[in-house]
Amino acid sequence: MNEPADAPAEQIRLFSEGLMAELGEQLAKSGKVARAQIEELSAQMALTGDTLDRILLKESLVSERDILEALSELTHIPFRPVAEFEIDEAVVRSVPAKVAIRYRIMPLTVRDGILLVACHRVPDLTVVNSLRMLLGRPLEWVLCSESDIAQSLKHFYGLGVETVDDVIREKAQIEEPEQQESDFSIDNQSDAGIVRFVNQVISEAIRMDATDIHIEPFESRLRLRYRVDGVLQDIPVPQGIHRLRKAIASCVKIMAQLNIAERRKPHDGRIKVRTGGEEFDLRVSVLPTRFGETVNLRILNRASMFIDLAHLGLRPDQLPILQSLSALPHGILLITGPTGSGKTTTLYATLSRINTKEVKIITVEDPVEYQMDGINQIQVNPQIDLSFASVLRSILRHDPDIILVGEIRDAETADIAVRAALTGHLVFSTLHTNDAASAVARLLDMGIEPYLVSSCLEGVVAQRLVRRICATCRVPMEPDETIKEEIHAALPDLAPDAAFYKGRGCPDCNFTGYRGRIALFEILVMQDELRSMIVHQRPSNEIRNAAIERGLRPLRHSGWCRVQDGTTSVDEVLRVARKFDFATKKLPA
Numbered sequence: 034m035n036e037p038a039d040a041p042a043e044q045i046r047l048f049s050e051g052l053m054a055e056l057g058e059q060l061a062k063s064g065k066v067a068r069a070q071i072e073e074l075s076a077q078m079a080l081t082g083d084t085l086d087r088i089l090l091k092e093s094l095v096s097e098r099d100i101l102e103a104l105s106e107l108t109h110i111p112f113r114p115v116a117e118f119e120i121d122e123a124v125v126r127s128v129p130a131k132v133a134i135r136y137r138i139m140p141l142t143v144r145d146g147i148l149l150v151a152c153h154r155v156p157d158l159t160v161v162n163s164l165r166m167l168l169g170r171p172l173e174w175v176l177c178s179e180s181d182i183a184q185s186l187k188h189f190y191g192l193g194v195e196t197v198d199d200v201i202r203e204k205a206q207i208e209e210p211e212q213q214e215s216d217f218s219i220d221n222q223s224d225a226g227i228v229r230f231v232n233q234v235i236s237e238a239i240r241m242d243a244t245d246i247h248i249e250p251f252e253s254r255l256r257l258r259y260r261v262d263g264v265l266q267d268i269p270v271p272q273g274i275h276r277l278r279k280a281i282a283s284c285v286k287i288m289a290q291l292n293i294a295e296r297r298k299p300h301d302g303r304i305k306v307r308t309g310g311e312e313f314d315l316r317v318s319v320l321p322t323r324f325g326e327t328v329n330l331r332i333l334n335r336a337s338m339f340i341d342l343a344h345l346g347l348r349p350d351q352l353p354i355l356q357s358l359s360a361l362p363h364g365i366l367l368i369t370g371p372t373g374s375g376k377t378t379t380l381y382a383t384l385s386r387i388n389t390k391e392v393k394i395i396t397v398e399d400p401v402e403y404q405m406d407g408i409n410q411i412q413v414n415p416q417i418d419l420s421f422a423s424v425l426r427s428i429l430r431h432d433p434d435i436i437l438v439g440e441i442r443d444a445e446t447a448d449i450a451v452r453a454a455l456t457g458h459l460v461f462s463t464l465h466t467n468d469a470a471s472a473v474a475r476l477l478d479m480g481i482e483p484y485l486v487s488s489c490l491e492g493v494v495a496q497r498l499v500r501r502i503c504a505t506c507r508v509p510m511e512p513d514e515t516i517k518e519e520i521h522a523a524l525p526d527l528a529p530d531a532a533f534y535k536g537r538g539c540p541d542c543n544f545t546g547y548r549g550r551i552a553l554f555e556i557l558v559m560q561d562e563l564r565s566m567i568v569h570q571r572p573s574n575e576i577r578n579a580a581i582e583r584g585l586r587p588l589r590h591s592g593w594c595r596v597q598d599g600t601t602s603v604d605e606v607l608r609v610a611r612k613f614d615f616a617t618k619k620l621p622a
Contacts, residue, residue: 045174046108048157053078053085059103065095086154097153101176104155112176115151115185116506116539118142122189130190130271132167136160139177139185147171153179184540191271192237192257193230227277231284235315235330237268239308241543244332248285250278250325262500262550263373266543282319282326289317297321304330333402342382345375346552348594351586354556355494359383364491365454367441369466375498375552376463377402380437383461384408387435396437397424413439425449429456438462444479451481454489467611468588469493469557470577473567487564495555497588497609499601500547506539512603520603523593535602551600553591553610558584 046052057071066089074088081088086100105112121142128140128148139151148170156164156174165172191197234257238246243259250256255275257268274281283293289302304315316331343352358366366383368376381403388394388407399413399421411428413419421438422445428436429449440463441447454460466472472493476486509532512520521527536546557563557580566576581587592606 045110046155047161048155052104052107052155055107056100056103057085059107060089060095060099063103065099065103070094097178101153101178105176108155110155110174110176114505114539115139115141115177115181116537116541118149118151118175120185120189124148125189128168130194132164133186133190134195136164137179137182137186138164139182139189141175143170144173147173149173149175151175151177151182151185153177153182181540184543187237188269188540188544191269191274193233194271196226196229196233197271197274197277224280227280227284230277231281231288235306236308238330238332239306239313246328246330246332248281248328248330250275250282250322250327252324255281261543261545262547263498264500264545266545278325282328285317285328285330286319286326289315291317291319296326342386345379345382345554346595347554348586348591351554351556351591354492354558355383355554356386358492358494358556358558359387359459361459361491363454363457363459363489365450365460365462365489366491367462367464367472367493369464369469369472369493369495370497371465373498374496375550376496377439379494379496379552380461380463381405384435384437392434393432394435394437395428395431395433396439397421397428398437398439409433421446422449425453429453429458433458435459435461440464441476441479444481447476447479447481451476451485451489455485466495468573468577469495469555469585470573470580472557473576474573477567477570483568483570487559487567490567491559493557495557495588497553497592498550499553499592499595499605499609500545501549501551501600502534502602503536503539503542503546503548505541505548506537506546507534507599508537509533510535510602516603516607520593520596523590524597527597531597532599533596533603534599535604546602547605551595553588553595553606555586555588555591 057066057075060066061068061071071085074085074092077083077088078085083091086104089095089100090097101112104110118141124140124143128138133139137153141149141151143149148168150164150172152174153176155176161172186194234246234248238259241259241261243261245260247258247260247265248255249258253275255270255278257270258265259268260266285304286293286300286302288304289300291300291302298321300317300319302317302319304317306313306315311334314333316333318329318331319326342355347355368379370376384394384396385405388405390407393409394407395409395411397411397413401410401412404410409431411424413421413424421440421442425436425438425446426449436450436453436458438446438450438460441450450460450462464472464475466475470493472495473486473490476490477483512533521529536542536548538544538546542548560583562579562583563576566579577585587610589606589610592601592610595601596603596606
C-alpha cells in the first residue's frame with residue numbers, strides 16, 4: 034500500500050487542473066482516446082466547467098476502470114475493488130453516515146492508526162483537510178469504482194439514508210415526544226422524502242433481482258428484507274426509520290390505490306412500475322400487526338424471458354433424458370419440489386421446446402405466471418367454481434395433444450390427469466414431495482389405483498435451486514473432513530486435492546457471496562422393475578434404492594457435482610439436499 038495522504042503534497046498527488054491535463058495525455062498515450070478528442074473535450078471543459086474524467090464517462094469514450102487505472106498511475110493512489118478488503122464494521126460505525134454520504138467515501142479499516150478510505154474520484158486538498166478534521170485521524174486513500182462505493186454505502190449505512198435522515202429529523206422537530214408517528218399526506222417536503230424512499234426500496238429490489246419485498250414493523254425498529262435467489266436478506270435501513278412506519282405503509286397503499294384510512298383489515302392491490310425500459314407488476318399485500326401494517330410486494334417482470342432447457346442446470350447426462358421424456362406421445366411427467374424450487378420454470382422451458390404448430394397445448398394454472406404464444410392458457414378461479422378438476426373435464430373435449438396442470442392438489446384432479454394420460458395425452462404437472470420416488474407414494478395416497486399409476490407415470494423430476502458463488506469474490510475454502518469423504522465417495526474420480534470454493538462477499542453480490550441460481554435435478558425414469566414394485570405397493574425408499582441401482586443420481590449427488598466444478602458451495606448443497614449414504618449405496622458407474 035502506498036504512503037498515507039496526510040501529507041498530500043509530498044507523498045501523493047491530489048486533484049488539480051494539471052492532473053486532468055496529464056490524464057488526457059496518459060489516455061492518449063495508451064491509445065484509449067485520440068488526441069484530437071482530448072482537445073475537443075478541453076474546449077468543452079472550459080465551457081461547462083466540468084472535469085475531464087466526468088466528461089469522458091458522460092460521452093462513453095472510455096470505461097471508468099480505464100480512467101481510475103490512469104489516475105492511479107499519476108497519483109500513486111492504488112486502484113483496487115472493494116471486494117479485496119475485509120471491511121471493519123466498527124470502523125464504518127466510527128464515520129458518521131452524513132460524512133460518508135456527503136463526501137462519497139467508504140471507510141474500510143484502520144492500519145497503524147491510519148484510516149483506509151475508498152473513493153471513486155481523486156480527492157482534492159480541501160476534501161482531505163476537511164475529512165481529517167472531521168474524523169480526527171490521518172487518512173490513506175484507495176480508488177474504487179463508483180458502483181462499489183454506492184453499494185457499500187447502501188449496505189453499511191442503510192438504504193436511502195441520505196433521504197430518510199432529513200425526514201426523521203424534521204418529524205422529530207414537529208412532533209411532541211409522546212406523539213405517535215405522523216400520518217402521510219404528501220403535503221410537505223418530508224412526505225415527499227418518504228415517497229423517494231419507497232421508490233428507492235422498489236428500485237433497489239429490482240436491481241438486485243429480488244422476487245419479494247418485506248416491510249415489517251416492530252416495537253422499536255422497522256425491518257426491510259428482500260428475497261433474493263430464494264433466500265431472505267436483511268437490507269440495512271437508517272436508524273430511527275421505525276418512526277416513519279405508518280407513513281411508509283400509507284405511501285405504498287396510496288401507490289396501490291388502497292384505502293389508507295382502514296388499518297384494521299388486510300388489503301390487496303397492484304402497482305405498475307417502469308424502470309430501465311422494463312415494466313414490472315408489484316402485487317401488494319398489507320396485513321395489520323400489533324405494531325403497524327406489514328407490507329409484502331411480489332415483483333413480477335411483465336417481460337420475463339424463458340430459460341432454455343439446456344441452461345437450467347441439467348448435467349450432460351440428464352438433458353437427453355428429460356428431452357426424451359418430453360417427446361413421449363402420452364403419459365405423465367411430474368416435476369416435484371417445494372414452493373420456490375423452480376418447478377414452473379422447468380415446465381415452461383420444456384413446453385417451449387415442444388411448442389410447435391403440429392401440437393395443441395392447453396394449460397390450467399393458478400396463476401398464469403408466464404404468457405406463451407401459441408399455447409392456450411387457463412387461470413383457475415375458485416370463486417366461480419373454475420377449479421383444476423372442472424377445467425380438466427372440459428379440456429379433454431378440445432382435442433389437446435399436451436396438457437399442463439399447474440399442480441395436482443387433490444384426488445379428483447389426479448384421477449382426471451391419470452385418465453387423460455391413459456387416453457393418449459401427454460400430461461405435465463407438479464407435486465410437493467421431497468424426492469422423485471416419493472411422488473409415487475403421494476399419488477397412491479390420493480387414492481389412485483397402483484395399476485393406474487404404474488401404467489401412466491413415465492418419469493418424475495425432483496429439483497432444488499442452489500445459489501451460484503459470486504465470481505467476483507470467490508475464494509478457496511476447506512470443508513469438514515466428513516463432508517470431503519462424502520463428496521469423494523459420491524465422485525470417486527475427483528482428485529484428492531480438489532479445490533472447493535465459497536464467496537467472501539462484495540458489492541456485486543450485496544456482500545452475500547452468491548449471485549444467481551442454478552437447479553439441481555434428480556430424474557426418475559420408469560422401468561419395468563419399478564412399475565412392478567408400484568403395482569405391489571412397495572415403500573418409496575425401496576423404489577428409490579432400486580432406481581439408484583438402475584442409474585438414478587440423487588439430488589445430493591448433483592449438488593456435489595456442482596461443488597466440484599466451482600458453481601456452488603458446500604453450504605448450499607447441505608441446505609437444500611438431504612443426506613444420502615453413498616458409502617453403503619454405491620452408485621452405478
